[in-house]
Amino acid sequence: MEIVFLAFILMLSIFLGFELINKVPATLHTPLMSGSNAISGITLVGALTSAGAEHTQLATILGTLAVAMATINVIGGYMVTDRMLAMFKKKQGDAK
Amino acid sequence: MGIELLVNLTYVAAAVLFIFGLKMLGSPATARKGNLVSAIGMFLAVVVTLLDQSIIDYKWIGLGIVLGGVVGAVVARSVAMTSMPEMVALFNGTGGIASLLVGWAALYGFDPNSFQMVTIVLSILIGGVTFTGSLIAYGKLSERMPGRPLVFGGQRIFNILLILGIVVSATLFVVNPDTIAYLYIVVALSLLLGVMLVIPIGGADMPVVISLLNSYSGLAACAAGLAINNIILIVAGALVGASGIILTQIMCKAMNRSLSNVLFSGFSAVASGG
Numbered sequence: 404m405e406i407v408f409l410a411f412i413l414m415l416s417i418f419l420g421f422e423l424i425n426k427v428p429a430t431l432h433t434p435l436m437s438g439s440n441a442i443s444g445i446t447l448v449g450a451l452t453s454a455g456a457e458h459t460q461l462a463t464i465l466g467t468l469a470v471a472m473a474t475i476n477v478i479g480g481y482m483v484t485d486r487m488l489a490m491f492k493k494k495q496g497d498a499k
Numbered sequence: 500m501g502i503e504l505l506v507n508l509t510y511v512a513a514a515v516l517f518i519f520g521l522k523m524l525g526s527p528a529t530a531r532k533g534n535l536v537s538a539i540g541m542f543l544a545v546v547v548t549l550l551d552q553s554i555i556d557y558k559w560i561g562l563g564i565v566l567g568g569v570v571g572a573v574v575a576r577s578v579a580m581t582s583m584p585e586m587v588a589l590f591n592g593t594g595g596i597a598s599l600l601v602g603w604a605a606l607y608g609f610d611p612n613s614f615q616m617v618t619i620v621l622s623i624l625i626g627g628v629t630f631t632g633s634l635i636a637y638g639k640l641s642e643r644m645p646g647r648p649l650v651f652g653g654q655r656i657f658n659i660l661l662i663l664g665i666v667v668s669a670t671l672f673v674v675n676p677d678t679i680a681y682l683y684i685v686v687a688l689s690l691l692l693g694v695m696l697v698i699p700i701g702g703a704d705m706p707v708v709i710s711l712l713n714s715y716s717g718l719a720a721c722a723a724g725l726a727i728n729n730i731i732l733i734v735a736g737a738l739v740g741a742s743g744i745i746l747t748q749i750m751c752k753a754m755n756r757s758l759s760n761v762l763f764s765g766f767s768a769v770a771s772g773g
Contacts, residue, residue, distance in 0.1 A: 491530070
């Protein structure tokens with residue numbers, strides 16, 4: 404039953420992902436890519452439990468590395484996206 | 500039970516924020532706010548996860564977060580505006596390797612059943628491909644390596660053998676989880692596959708490749724979520740995986756090309772060039 408439940412969630416999320424993105428103007432392609440890349444840093448949540456659960460020493464090392472790497476993805480991803488979008492807005496303002 | 504319920508309800512809220520954030524990122528007027536909305540979702544998901552009862556020791560988590568946070572923030576602030584796309588490639592690579600590591604660590608947390616073994620191997624495989632593929636894309640965009648397509652004789656046959664090797668070693672590992680050597684082979688071959696997939700593509704096509712790799716890193720997170728039974732990883736990963744594929748297609752269309760045309764352009768250029 405559990406696997407069926409997970410498969411349902413998976414299927415609905417994939418369809419939602421397909422539907423969310425349409426008619427994006429070309430200028431937003433890179434920021435959108437960057438913004439959704441930051442979301443994929445969600446793997447940080449999984450890394451936190453591996454790093455903190457003290458299963459084995461190897462798991463703690465792998466988990467700590469994963470936390471560091473995923474945090475780079477999350478913090479860097481959101482900040483870079485924000486910088487891109489800030490520039491985008493300023494440019495539009497200048498044009499007016 | 501109370502804490503577990505709180506954690507999972509917060510994950511639902513985070514998923515809603517990610518969905519709204521992605522939607523808002525797609526239109527110029529709301530894009531910046533959309534990024535903030537999605538960042539709030541991420542913050543909530545991370546903070547509530549720290550309440551998880553299986554976490555005993557916080558010092559390694561703290562070390563990882565401080566290290567990663569400082570590196571990410573410094574790099575994101577200092578990078579020149581013109582080199583944003585390659586920065587995205589690097590960040591995407593770190594997300595990919597993180598999913599690989601989460602999948603790997605999951606082997607030691609509990610006794611994985613065969614379904615979880617398959618998802619662990621998938622997260623290692625997709626995460627590894629994302630990591631090295633993103634590094635090559637970064638190298639090509641930043642001109643640290645030649646941007647032209649790198650092709651050599653027998654490359655297709657080599658790639659087919661490589662994929663066969665991955666399928667065989669991955670299957671062997673799922674069937675014999677105790678033979679850790681198979682795991683190392685899967686890790687090594689996935690890292691090699693990431694390199695092989697991106698080197699035959701020209702530097703000018705890298706933005707499309709990064710978008711595709713972004714989709715992969717979502718799928719890797721999703722596979723890791725299935726491995727460790729974490730709903731927010733599954734939902735957010737699948738959202739990024741699916742929306743990343745659509746964005747990749749939109750980017751190809753904007754250049755009047757098809758995705759397969761981009762991915763195999765190096766091979767056809769060599770074939771038509773004699």
